Amino acid sequence: MLFQKKKKLPAPDRAQLPRHIAVVMDGNGRWAQKRGMPRTFGHSAGSETFQKDAEYLSDLGIEYFTVYAFSTENWKRPPEEVQEILRLLEKYLHKAIREMREKNIRLQFFGDLTPFSQELRALIDETNAISRTTTGMLVSVCLNYGGRAELVRAARLLAEQCVAGTLSPEDIDERRFSGCLYSADIPDPDLMIRPGGEVRLSNFLLWQNAYTEFYFSDVLWPDFDQRQMDAAILAYQQRKRRFGGI
Ligand code: IPE
């Protein structure tokens, strides 16, 4: 046979969709290298995939879509690669500012944004402002984000309140702690997808993923299209979540 026909998948059951999908967008560099191209070519392709998948998930009725775009550890990469990732992000933000209202998408950022340029932060502020006027799917972009850094930040915020006398240590519980995380206002992910073949968390949403269903795939992120999303959601819909019960 010259080509193999792709198996047709049933559509996900819209009555049992995960409310919140989180994705580690991994495999861009290898995708490019397989094509004899520089790694940055893969980041560009990965950015397109993110935009197409976000539109698909929004149309499907997903309420929250959280993506890992740049980790606290990704600064270890060559400065040219980091710069290119940030340039692609700026490009995306310009487009988002033009299209968010029409697509009814909300955007927010998790992570320490202080090392970024004034220009990038101004664009982020603008998307935050637009997000107060839109009502659709909330896209949370994890940027200079690390799960451990997020937990340390929460501990510090609580400690500051204790020192100021506005909180007593015995009043610190899970609800109050999670209220100090970047994700304070949104439910935990129901489904965490990691394409790219690695089977690890890489410091992603350490607190929030406590009872999340995981889906790992060897498909590299730029190739993780709507069909792959359907496959992940269908796998999720087969799971029996017990949360420690029976
Ligand atoms: C994920 O793809 C994107 C970022 C971490 C910014 P990678 O760049 O990690 O691609 P691989 O894993 O090296 O193929």
Ligand code: IPE
């Ligand atoms: C995780 O991918 C971070 C992002 C996708 C932004 P990495 O490529 O950085 O993870 P490791 O190094 O393989 O664990």
Ligand code: MG
């Ligand atoms: Mg990687």
